[in-house]
Amino acid sequence: MDQESGSGEVSRRVPRPVPGSYGVPFISAIRDRLDFYYLQGQDKYFESRVDKYGSTVVRMNVPPGPFMARDPRVVAVLDAKSFPVLFDVTKVEKKNLFTGTYMPSTSLTGGHRVCAYLDPSEPNHGKVKQLLFSLLASRKDAFIPAFRTHFSSLLATVESQLVLAGKSDFNALNDATSFEFIGDAYFGVRPSASDLGTTGPTKAAKWLIWQLHPLVTLGLPMILEEPLLHTVHLPPILVSRDYKALYKYFSAAAGPALDTAESLGLPREEACHNLLFATVFNSYGGLKVLLPGVLARIAGAGEKFHKKLAAEIRAAVEDAGGKVTMAAVEKMELTKSAVWEALRLDPPVKFQYGRAKADLSIESHDDKVFAVKKGEMLFGYQPCATRDPRVFGATAREFVGDRFVGDEGMKLLQYVYWSNGRETENPGVGDKQCPGKNLVVLVGRLLLVELFLRYDTFTAGAGTDLLGTKVEFTAVTKATSGPEAA
Structure with a gap:
């Protein structure tokens, strides 16, 4: 048995000190921040330190560093074996650690510490998470038809733009479509039909930037971005009007869910701020990253793989009488594998954090065991773990694309961690795993269903934007078989 299962084997080995260095206080943290954002980039930043110290468990500074962070010093766990300690809430505390070494002002969330910042030991954590589970369960029959309605319209727009301009910006269309889809699917009320009109995505994106700006770059020169984004918190008052408009929509649209919240013992106002955060930050923010990431990976897989997906998807839909049902989607083994593979390579949330509740021994590859003291901050850069060549x-x-097909492929699924937990596990009220985990995988599959019912193949260029991947369609080939064939 290994360390993750709490065996005595690890404890019998003498833990070694964690290698690495924090350098000169203040000065080294600033230098490391520049490496992280501009001189090396995220992947190289972590990989270079693993190479330097010959260890995937290593001490380092993580941004944002001086002025913004409480303390930039962490113990980083950067392989598939050590990373899961971050999921074990018996060993690590999660209080106020959702964004890591800094925390946005609660003025951005109505003065409340929302569920993402609560440790599972805090009373309201379980109540809010149960509310989210209840909401998802109550709306489960709405997800597929809502997605098909909104994303069918998106693809029709893609086709029109390709005719007119020879290209189509998926991210711009996805931002508007995903916001509308989520409101429709979760609450049965389209945001565009409320006082928000078409301004919802812009207000939501602005609010997201105010919380995430210490961890992003806008592509501006370093001399501008460092003082603007990474040195001081942006004043919450500058987005207060946007937040109030979003809150007004949720307080009206989420009536049944707020009734449920009160039955769980949550004040209605606090519940509404939590629903807003979970819907806009987690769900909408997640789809802004997830769907372009999936699309880019599938585009890069090429026409041969597209034909395999199209054949599987069309056969399953035909067997279901020409309808896209949950049972039909569940039969699409290759489609599901492709989404898992995209999530493995490009997890929507790359950073995880936890503070050691007691002295710990953490095991990495080659039976190396490292000593971590109570109170030390643990940090994981998920791509290092989910792209681990040892696994x-x-x-x-x-x-x-077919990595997770068949029995052997499914054995690897335990090493897919995008949901702040193993893909083989389901979230509960007592952990920090994403409550919408299964919905996220469903939505990724539904995107592929819409694509390959409609097209035999497509081409798209990929780059990067503020939150992740940017995708631009350059051509689509209409389906020559199946229910959507012309």
Whole structure:
């Protein structure tokens, strides 16, 4: 048995000190921040320190550093074996650690510490998470038809833009469509039909930036971004009007869910701020990253793989009488594998944090065991763990669409961590795993269903934007078979 299962084997080995260095106080943290954002980039930042110290458990500074962070010093766990300690809430505390070494002002969330910042030991954590589970369960029959309605319209717009301009910006369309889809699917009320009109996505994106700006770059020169984004918190008052408009929509649209909240012992106002955060930050923010990431990976997989997906998807829908049902989607093994593979390579949330509740021994590969003291901050950069060549072999950094097909493929699924937990586990009220985990995988599959019912293949270029991948369609080939064939 290994350390993760709490065996005595690890404890019998003498833990070694964690290698690495924090350098000169203040000065080194600033230098490291510049490496992280501008000089090396995220992947190289972590990989270079692993190479320097010969260890995937290593001490380092993580941004944002001086002025913004409480303390930039962490113990980083950067392989598939050590990373899961961050999921074990018996060993690590999660209080106020959702964004890591800094925390946005609660003025951005109505003065409340929302569920993402609560440790499972806090009374309201379980209540809010149960509210989210109840909401998802109550609306489960709405997800597929709502997605098909909104994203069918998106793809029709893509086709029109390709005719007119020869290209189509998926991210711009997805931002508007995902916001509308989520409101419709979760609450049965389209945001555009409320006082928000078409301003919801812009207000939501602005509010997201105010919380995440210490961890992002806008592509501006370093001399501008450092003082603007990474040195002081942006004043919450500048987005207060946007937040109030979003809150007004949720307080009206989420009536049944807020009734449920009161039955769980949550004040209605606090519940509404939590629903807003979970819907806009977690769900909408997640789809802004997830769907372009999935699309880019599938585009890069090429026409041969597209034909395999199209054949599987069309056969399952035909067997379901021409309808896209949950049972039909569940039969699409290759489609599900492709979404998992995209999530493995490009997890929507790359950073995880936890503070050691007691002295710990953390095991990495090669039976190395490291000593961590109570109170130390643990940090994980998820791509290092989910692209671990010791688990995924020579193709660890490559998209292999059928990686999780069959019994052998399913054995690897335990090393997919995008949901702040193992993909083989389901979230509960007592952990920090994403309550919408299964819905996220469903939505990723539904995107592929819409694509390959409609097209035989497509081409798209990919780059990067503020939160992740940016995708631009350059061509689509209409389906020549199946229910959507012309």
